[in-house]
Amino acid sequence: QVQLQESGPGLVKPSQTLSLTCIVSGGSVSRGSYYWTWVRHPAGKGLEWIGRIYTNGNTNYSPSLKSRLTISIDTSKNQFSLDLSSVTAADTAVYYCARIDYFYDTNSYTVAREAFDVWGQGTMVTVSS
Amino acid sequence: DIQLTQSPSSLSATVGDRVTITCQASQDINNYLNWYQQKPGKAPKLLIYDASNLEAGVPSRFSGIGSGTGFTFSISSLQPDDVATYYCQQFESLPLTFGGGTKVEIK
Numbered sequence: 001q002v003q004l005q006e007s008g009p010g011l012v013k014p015s016q017t018l019s020l021t022c023i024v025s026g027g028s029v030s031r032g033s034y035y036w037t038w039v040r041h042p043a044g045k046g047l048e049w050i051g052r053i054y055t056n057g058n059t060n061y062s063p064s065l066k067s068r069l070t071i072s073i074d075t076s077k078n079q080f081s082l083d084l085s086s087v088t089a090a091d092t093a094v095y096y097c098a099r100i101d102y103f104y105d106t107n108s109y110t111v112a113r114e115a116f117d118v119w120g121q122g123t124m125v126t127v128s129s
Numbered sequence: 130d131i132q133l134t135q136s137p138s139s140l141s142a143t144v145g146d147r148v149t150i151t152c153q154a155s156q157d158i159n160n161y162l163n164w165y166q167q168k169p170g171k172a173p174k175l176l177i178y179d180a181s182n183l184e185a186g187v188p189s190r191f192s193g194i195g196s197g198t199g200f201t202f203s204i205s206s207l208q209p210d211d212v213a214t215y216y217c218q219q220f221e222s223l224p225l226t227f228g229g230g231t232k233v234e235i236k
Contacts, residue, residue, distance in 0.1 A: 046216065046227055049225040049226065061224075096172055115184075
């Protein structure tokens with residue numbers, strides 16, 4: 001049973017960098033067919049996708065965060081990380097790491113599955129001086 | 130970006146009622162849509178993938194249907210444990226996007 005656990009500071013000062021790590025247990029981040037991803041949930045708002053990384057290091061970022069965002073993966077430690085620079089109060093949210101289960105059907109040349117199937121418990125990050 | 134519009138934004142129903150939520154996509158997304166349940170203080174949970182496929186271990190009272198731009202999520206017989214916010218999410222193109230959510234409560 002794969003489990004994900006976010007870790008990082010709960011309070012970050014404005015203009016500084018928010019850094020979180022997601023530790024993966026019960027499975028390997030090196031295994032193909034999965035993306036490793038970050039989602040955030042500001043209070044009173046909906047879910048916002050931040051970005052994702054594949055085991056080979058390829059990344060996709062939300063355009064709204066791309067200029068401030070770095071997602072990396074450490075296969076030796078079986079974890080992946082998020083760095084969001086120049087934070088403001090608008091970055092205050094619960095941050096979730098998750099796994100995207102991805103399956104491409106080579107017979108029909110279509111994506112057969114791409115779903116957030118395993119989630120961490122989430123970590124609250126407040127941006128405040 | 131593909132916008133997903135959910136309606137209603139909230140609803141209140143009686144135990145045993147059938148509950149229906151709609152999700153409208155701003156462009157054709159085929160069947161590239163998932164549904165999640167999020168209980169207060171908890172992470173979202175995958176219920177339905179590819180618009181209509183029930184995730185393993187999810188009760189059969191949950192279902193989904195749709196293709197193109199219009200999708201529907203249903204709970205056939207609402208249970209007290211179903212109190213949550215439900216989100217649709219598309220994976221037709223990046224960036225991945227979620228609907229605004231529908232909060233389901235018990236009358």
